[in-house]
Amino acid sequence: xxxxxEVIIDGRHxxxxxxxxxxxxxxSSLCGLPVAIDHIRANRKTPGLRPQHLVxxxxxxxxxxxxxxxxxxxSTELLFEPKAVKPGTYRFHIGTAGSAGLVLQALIxxxxxxxxxxxxxxxxxxxxxxxxxxxxxxxxxxxVLKAMGGKVHLEILIWGWYPNGGGVVRASVHxxxxxxxxxxxxxGHLRDIQVFSAVSNLPPHIAERQRDQALRRLTYLGITxxxxxxxxxxxxxxxxIFLVAHFEEIVxxxxxxxxxxxxxxxxxxxxxxEFIGFLDAGAxxxxxxxxxxxxxxxxxxxxxTFLTERVTEHLRTNIWVIEQFLPVTFALExxxxxxxxxxxxxxxxxx
Numbered sequence: 001x002x003x004x005x006e007v008i009i010d011g012r013h014x015x016x017x018x019x020x021x022x023x024x025x026x027x028s029s030l031c032g033l034p035v036a037i038d039h040i041r042a043n044r045k046t047p048g049l050r051p052q053h054l055v056x057x058x059x060x061x062x063x064x065x066x067x068x069x070x071x072x073x074x075s076t077e078l079l080f081e082p083k084a085v086k087p088g089t090y091r092f093h094i095g096t097a098g099s100a101g102l103v104l105q106a107l108i109x110x111x112x113x114x115x116x117x118x119x120x121x122x123x124x125x126x127x128x129x130x131x132x133x134x135x136x137x138x139x140x141x142x143x144v145l146k147a148m149g150g151k152v153h154l155e156i157l158i159w160g161w162y163p164n165g166g167g168v169v170r171a172s173v174h175x176x177x178x179x180x181x182x183x184x185x186x187x188g189h190l191r192d193i194q195v196f197s198a199v200s201n202l203p204p205h206i207a208e209r210q211r212d213q214a215l216r217r218l219t220y221l222g223i224t225x226x227x228x229x230x231x232x233x234x235x236x237x238x239x240x241i242f243l244v245a246h247f248e249e250i251v252x253x254x255x256x257x258x259x260x261x262x263x264x265x266x267x268x269x270x271x272x273x274e275f276i277g278f279l280d281a282g283a284x285x286x287x288x289x290x291x292x293x294x295x296x297x298x299x300x301x302x303x304x305t306f307l308t309e310r311v312t313e314h315l316r317t318n319i320w321v322i323e324q325f326l327p328v329t330f331a332l333e334x335x336x337x338x339x340x341x342x343x344x345x346x347x348x349x350x351x
Contacts, residue, residue, distance in 0.1 A: 006034040007324055011076070014317030016043025018053055022106040023295060023318055025056060025080060027325040029064045029110045030299075030348065034081040041076075048074040052098025052124065056106040059092050059120075063110060085348065087114030087175070094124030097165035099131035104171055109295055111173040112150050113348040118173045126160040126167035127240050132288060133255045134159075134169055135196065135242045140253040141292055148296055149180045159200055161238025162257075181302030181343060182293070187284040188248025193218060193225040196242040197268075200234035206264045207231075210241045213268035217276075239264070241271050245279075252278060252286045283309040283337060290339065291315050298328045301345035308337045315339075 009024045018041055028035040041047050049057070050073065057071045057078065064082035071078060092103065100122040111118040126134040132141065138154045145152060151174040160167020195218075197211040207229045218225060232238075239258030244251060256271035258264070278286050285293070290308040294315065297304035308315075311334045319330045319339075331340040 006036060009035060009037045009321065009324060011037055011039040012042040013320055015313045016317075017041055017314070018050075018102065019291070019314060019318055020321055021053055021078070022056055022102065023321040024325075025060050026106050026109045026295065027322065028080055029060050029066070029082045029085060030113060030346070031325055032082060032084075033325065034079070037078045037080075039076055040078060048076045049078070050098065051096045052094050052102060055092050055094045055098065055122075055124070056103045059090065059103060059107055060110065062090065063107070085110055085114050087111060087116045087118040089119045091121045092123070094122065094165065097125035097128050097160060097162040099128050100124040100126055100160065100167060100169045101132045101134060101137050104137065104169070105292065108150075108152055108171070108173055109299070112176045113346070114173075114175055116175065120171045120173070121168065122171075123166065123168050124160055125162060125165045126156060126169055127238060127255075127257060128160070128162045129257060132292070133240065133242065134167075136253045136255055136288070139242075139244050140251055140286075140289055143251060144182065144289065144293060145296060148182050148300055149178060150176050150296065159198075159232040159234040159238065161200060161234060161236045164236030166235040178345065178347060179296055179300035179343070181300045181304040182297065182306070183304065184250055184284040184306040185338075187250045190221065190223065190245060190247055190279070192246040193221070193223055194244040194246075195225045195227045196230070196244070197227070198230040198232045198241075199239045200232045201237045202239055204229070204231060206239050206258070209264035210239070210268045213265040214241060214243065214272055217269065217272040239267060241268050243271050243275050245275060250284050252289070254278070254286070278309055281309040281337075283307050287312055287315070291318055294319055294330070294339065294341070295322055297341050298322045298326050298343055299346040300343035303340060303342045305338065305340035308339065310337050311339070
């Protein structure tokens with residue numbers, strides 16, 4: 001049975017970061033349950049709500065007609081009382097380099113269960129630390145969600161780097177008739193690698209050096225990667241490299257960002273190291289995707305399972321939040337990185 005009373009969430013639980021807030025708000029909105037969150041981001045250097053978290057709060061308040069108390073920068077307590085989900089066209093401005101991708105993380109599961117398509121435009125960071133890059137969401141997350149029955153089209157207009165932000169992304173979210181279970185235990189053979197190197201308002205040779213270093217590092221695989229370079233439109237300066245690995249059964253992605261004083265070769269090495277670590281682990285789902293799909297698994301009909309590199313504290317914490325709202329219990333085999341859950345078969349009008 002679904003819960004029927006206010007849910008109380010301790011923001012200090014587990015890794016104690018912003019993911020607790022985003023998952024709690026999304027499930028509060030879907031279930032129509034008030035949520036009270038205290039000690040928000042208590043385990044972070046600067047506790048409390050930051051601008052990108054406030055945008056997620058205000059966005060979901062607008063989408064659900066929620067009453068909100070405590071929505072201000074620095075607040076460590078929040079009360080969120082949603083009403084009905086209202087699909088539509090929305091625009092949100094973070095005002096900093098806060099991650100547009102993390103805001104979308106809170107909005108997409110809610111809008112998927114609307115009765116008409118929604119269109120969202122967010123201004124903020126598109127390629128910033130500690131968050132999924134736009135291209136990761138587009139190339140890795142979206143295809144998996146589509147396989148589960150959730151259709152999201154993502155588009156980038158302007159790139160937003162730290163610290164200026166100013167990037168613009170658009171998302172079109174189509175209603176789902178219900179999500180399907182996913183099984184990702186085997187990835188199959190590696191078929192192709194794409195190396196996507198980009199710069200904004202910096203010399204093009206930086207992107208070329210990133211690409212060339214990645215090619216050197218990946219030569220031993222016996223595969224010739226497809227490469228592309230982009231001089232990306234942005235109000236700020238930045239550089240990144242994104243590796244997309246296409247296996248027989250799955251797609252995995254690995255991003256690295258440049259910073260002042262960080263050599264282009266080091267940027268490429270960082271992404272290559274993460275990819276090679278994933279390759280050696282034999283996992284089917286990278287740890288970032290694992291964090292992102294457990295919510296959809298809990299909402300899907302049937303038993304979902306996947307094998308990931310390792311069960312992180314971030315993943316355990318996200319699962320804990322989900323279990324506070326939904327009558328599901330995840331099975332964790334931490335020693336092998338295997339996660340499973342029998343989903344609820346959620347329907348906005350049937351639960």
